[in-house]
Amino acid sequence: xxxxxxxxxxxxxxxxxxxxxxxxxxxxxxxxxxxxxxxxxxxxxxxxxxxxxxxxxxxxxxxxxxxxxxxxxxxxxxxxxxxxxxxxxxxxxxxxxxxxxxxxxxxxxxxxxxxxxxxxxxxxxxxxxxxxxxxxxxxxxxxxxxxxxxxxxxxxxxxxxxxxxxxxxxxxxxxxxxxxxxxxxxxxxxxxxxxxxxxxxxxxxxxxxxxxxxxxxxxxxxxxxxxxxxxxxxxxxxxxxxxxxxxxxxxxxxxxxxxxxxxxxxxxxxxxxxxxxxxxxxxxxxxxxxxxxxxxxxxxxxxxxxxxxxxxxxxxxxxxxxxxxxxxxxxxxxxxxxxxxxx
Amino acid sequence: xxxxxxxxxxxxxxxxxxxxxxxxxxxxxxxxxxxxxxxxxxxxxxxxxxxxxxxxxxxxxxxxxxxxxxxxxxxxxxxxxxxxxxxxxxxxxxxxxxxxxxxxxxxxxxxxxxxxxxxxxxxxxxxxxxxxxxxxxxxxxxxxxxxxxxxxxxxxxxxxxxxxxxxxxxxxxxxxxxxxxxxxxxxxxxxxxxxxxxxxxxxxxxxxxxxxxxxxxxxxxxxxxxxxxxxxxxxxxxxxxxxxxxxxxxxxxxxxxxxxxxxxxxxxxxxxxxxxxxxxxxxxxxxxxxxxxxxxxxxxxxxxxxxxxxxxxxxxxxxxxxxxxxxxxxxxxxxxxxxxxxxxxxxxxxx
Numbered sequence: 001x002x003x004x005x006x007x008x009x010x011x012x013x014x015x016x017x018x019x020x021x022x023x024x025x026x027x028x029x030x031x032x033x034x035x036x037x038x039x040x041x042x043x044x045x046x047x048x049x050x051x052x053x054x055x056x057x058x059x060x061x062x063x064x065x066x067x068x069x070x071x072x073x074x075x076x077x078x079x080x081x082x083x084x085x086x087x088x089x090x091x092x093x094x095x096x097x098x099x100x101x102x103x104x105x106x107x108x109x110x111x112x113x114x115x116x117x118x119x120x121x122x123x124x125x126x127x128x129x130x131x132x133x134x135x136x137x138x139x140x141x142x143x144x145x146x147x148x149x150x151x152x153x154x155x156x157x158x159x160x161x162x163x164x165x166x167x168x169x170x171x172x173x174x175x176x177x178x179x180x181x182x183x184x185x186x187x188x189x190x191x192x193x194x195x196x197x198x199x200x201x202x203x204x205x206x207x208x209x210x211x212x213x214x215x216x217x218x219x220x221x222x223x224x225x226x227x228x229x230x231x232x233x234x235x236x237x238x239x240x241x242x243x244x245x246x247x248x249x250x251x252x253x254x255x256x257x258x259x260x261x262x263x264x265x266x267x268x269x270x271x272x273x274x275x276x277x278x279x280x281x282x283x284x285x286x287x288x289x290x291x292x293x294x295x296x297x298x299x300x301x302x303x304x305x306x307x308x309x310x311x312x313x314x315x316x317x318x319x320x321x322x323x324x325x326x327x328x329x330x331x332x333x334x335x336x337x338x339x340x341x342x343x
Numbered sequence: 344x345x346x347x348x349x350x351x352x353x354x355x356x357x358x359x360x361x362x363x364x365x366x367x368x369x370x371x372x373x374x375x376x377x378x379x380x381x382x383x384x385x386x387x388x389x390x391x392x393x394x395x396x397x398x399x400x401x402x403x404x405x406x407x408x409x410x411x412x413x414x415x416x417x418x419x420x421x422x423x424x425x426x427x428x429x430x431x432x433x434x435x436x437x438x439x440x441x442x443x444x445x446x447x448x449x450x451x452x453x454x455x456x457x458x459x460x461x462x463x464x465x466x467x468x469x470x471x472x473x474x475x476x477x478x479x480x481x482x483x484x485x486x487x488x489x490x491x492x493x494x495x496x497x498x499x500x501x502x503x504x505x506x507x508x509x510x511x512x513x514x515x516x517x518x519x520x521x522x523x524x525x526x527x528x529x530x531x532x533x534x535x536x537x538x539x540x541x542x543x544x545x546x547x548x549x550x551x552x553x554x555x556x557x558x559x560x561x562x563x564x565x566x567x568x569x570x571x572x573x574x575x576x577x578x579x580x581x582x583x584x585x586x587x588x589x590x591x592x593x594x595x596x597x598x599x600x601x602x603x604x605x606x607x608x609x610x611x612x613x614x615x616x617x618x619x620x621x622x623x624x625x626x627x628x629x630x631x632x633x634x635x636x637x638x639x640x641x642x643x644x645x646x647x648x649x650x651x652x653x654x655x656x657x658x659x660x661x662x663x664x665x666x667x668x669x670x671x672x673x674x675x676x677x678x679x680x681x682x683x684x685x686x687x688x689x690x691x692x693x694x
Contacts (some may be wrong), residue, residue: 147680322474330459
């Protein structure tokens, strides 16, 4: 007889709850959509709200994705991220105003070309600005969270004021390109064309980002850097360069988000970036700092919930997002998809 | 005796000591030294902002926690007094009930936010406070039936604090002995006591633990201090004191509105005052708040003069416009975080 304890592993299948746990976040989005369907009496308004919620979520995701990756990679929290949103919106709108003959024509192809030009221009501008921001403002304070928060906040103020200097203190009202105005009717529900375009752009960005992160070498380095930066550096990759690249890309995405958001609201102000940052921070926190998937799911939830609640009880819309954040943090204190750091 | 009064935390620099004494004397005798509505108003603002900034420094400089909800707590106290005075009628009991209720609510809210965010990682706190503070600001302007919305609330304070009340005949050293004078001294003495209290707190064992956590939270936890408990306690304390400062501000102005208490701009002002004065020392708050409020009241004129002098050059007039005051503050703020992280007080103490 050996003294070893009896070893009798149970080979029972994992319970349903255990098997579903990894998919819980995405199921929450589905659950939210179903809850909205139950709570909202008319199916057509539910469909309209769902599409606008998805559009809003996609735009928030585009703005938030850069922030979460920058944090995951280098532990840098950029409170000035909203500045890129504002600058992107102002540059993009300036392009659209220049291309008025293209946006004014009721021709979808021309309109989309003008929109693309505006987006590329805005992304180039905010990308460049992101590079400058990283060099001048963020670089001297690596490793100091406290100073990072203070300095990037200072950067935000300066950029906001510079926007006012360059474009004037008044808010600018813009009209959407001709062919993107109005709505199409689907199953009795009015779906705004522009929102459909926003959803499409958001999906393309998400899939492209996912592809880059999952299938390319640079994505591999970024993911490895998030998980264990020191090891990546020990293997001979210059993580600083990668980080600058991610920072610039994140800033450019914020600029793209700014253009889309500006056209969505049809008015832009210098402070719009900082206002959207409230939603962006909520999304980044509930998604799990550093996780792109979590950020995407969080953004969809925030967008959908905001639209449903605004329809049912207008005054509770902003509070609902805070409540969502509290609920998620009670369930998973590190966010829905926590990033595991090998430290 | 004096040393006990400042809890053993002496200025440790002759120049700093001299500046502090000058500020104290100027504030203590402001109505007599600088008669005039505007200068007394400035003095009262300085007193209140010293307390507000010191309470923020308790969090930022001693605890190493960044909060963007300090104006929210400030506003809670102010709205507490305003609502109590509106619904209970004018009287000292309303002021007391309002301040205490505001401070208690602020501490409770800070407790909830702190438990949620500080439990996980301190950096969540900055983001969550930003989100909650803006939500509260929106809520206050939406619930206009209760808070007066964007217009704010004007309310009556006890007659004894109004200009019509005479507590003695004639004049006192050339100043009318009316309720306005009493009100100034109510503000001044409350602020003085609150400041000494905070000085006591940061020099107590509790304050030392906070500093240890700021320097190295992992080590503090290893020594056996519950980091979360200390951080949450500091947050609550700082919130309650900010609310009391807000109550004093509301009493002084007899008005409360989103622009005077809740706006993001005030939050930025507070950040600037802390950083310029010097993080991690209570005296930094005194110097930062005094300099900043003075500059805000008087330097804006200088900026507009500078703008006029370059009026025919391109772009420069726009940059030097008095409305672009915040731009230069932002630049100053970034530079001081880089080059003077210890602020004026740190420099004077030779750190």
